[in-house]
Amino acid sequence: MRTFQIVIVINILPLHYSRRTDDPNDLCVHGAINVKTGDKVIVNETDGNRWTLSAAALNFMRTLGGDHETGDLYGQLIPCCGFAMYPAEDVETVDIVGCGNGFDWTIRHRNNEVIHIADRGEQGSISAAEYRQKVMHIAEAVERFYNTSAPKVMSEDQYDEEGYESFWREWRTLKQKWL
Numbered sequence: 436m437r438t439f440q441i442v443i444v445i446n447i448l449p450l451h452y453s454r455r456t457d458d459p460n461d462l463c464v465h466g467a468i469n470v471k472t473g474d475k476v477i478v479n480e481t482d483g484n485r486w487t488l489s490a491a492a493l494n495f496m497r498t499l500g501g502d503h504e505t506g507d508l509y510g511q512l513i514p515c516c517g518f519a520m521y522p523a524e525d526v527e528t529v530d531i532v533g534c535g536n537g538f539d540w541t542i543r544h545r546n547n548e549v550i551h552i553a554d555r556g557e558q559g560s561i562s563a564a565e566y567r568q569k570v571m572h573i574a575e576a577v578e579r580f581y582n583t584s585a586p587k588v589m590s591e592d593q594y595d596e597e598g599y600e601s602f603w604r605e606w607r608t609l610k611q612k613w614l
Contacts (some may be wrong), residue, residue, distance in 0.1 A: 439541055442449040450488065450580040453516075459588040463517050463600050464489040464577050468603070470538070477553055480512055480539045486538075490517040490531045493602065495570040497603045498549075505540040505554070511537030520598025529601035529610065612614060 452461040466488045470477040477484070483593040491513040497503070503512065520529050541552040551559045561569075569570035589596040 450576065452584075454483065457585045459585040462489075462520070462587060462595070462602075463487045464517070464580050468513060468573075473561075477540060485515055487514045487517040487531075487533065488573070489577050489581075490514050490533070492570075492574045493529075493531070493606055493609070496574055496613060498542045499567055499570055499609070499613050502544060505539050505541050511535075511539045512536040512545075516606070519594070520602050521594060522597045522601035523571075528605045529598055531598075531602070571610075571613060574606075578606075578610075 450464055450466040452458045453463065453465055454461065464487070465485060466480060468486055468488060468491065494503075494512045494514075500511070511533070514531065514533040516533040517531040518534070519532045519533070522528075523530050528575045540554060543550045543552070544563065547563045549563050553559075553563070587599065589599065
């Protein structure tokens with residue numbers, strides 16, 4: 436099997452909310468992202484700017500501490516949408532549920548390497564330190580966008596508020612662990 440050096444890049448612009456305006460009711464940040472293993476493009480900006488990068492950034496931070504198998508995390512590392520967030524049973528983490536349109540692949544940690552395995556078996560590896568740096572770059576870009584946006588207004592649905600709070604609780608825990 437041929438192996439490749441993995442390249443992960445985030446297109447910081449255009450991060451946006453789903454309606455392209457600074458909507459205080461929209462809890463998810465969307466944008467474009469490039470993920471490539473050598474010459475195999477997993478996802479890139481030509482696939483559209485509809486990816487929920489707030490959920491993707493959280494999912495990537497989760498992969499810093501362990502393996503990810505295709506189908507974990509409701510089926511996508513990079514989800515199209517995250518239309519519902521629910522506090523998990525431990526209340527310290529969040530379950531993000533969206534549609535089935537997204538991108539997923541396997542991530543395995545071996546020694547000081549992180550191996551990414553695409554759907555057809557193509558593999559790319561990156562040092563654990565470089566992978567952590569790239570993932571935290573994505574997380575910082577998303578968090579900066581939230582911090583410069585209008586304050587969020589919660590709907591009257593208690594699950595929205597609890598889910599959003601759980602999202603940030605888990606985010607802060609992972610960020611503190613990996614920075």
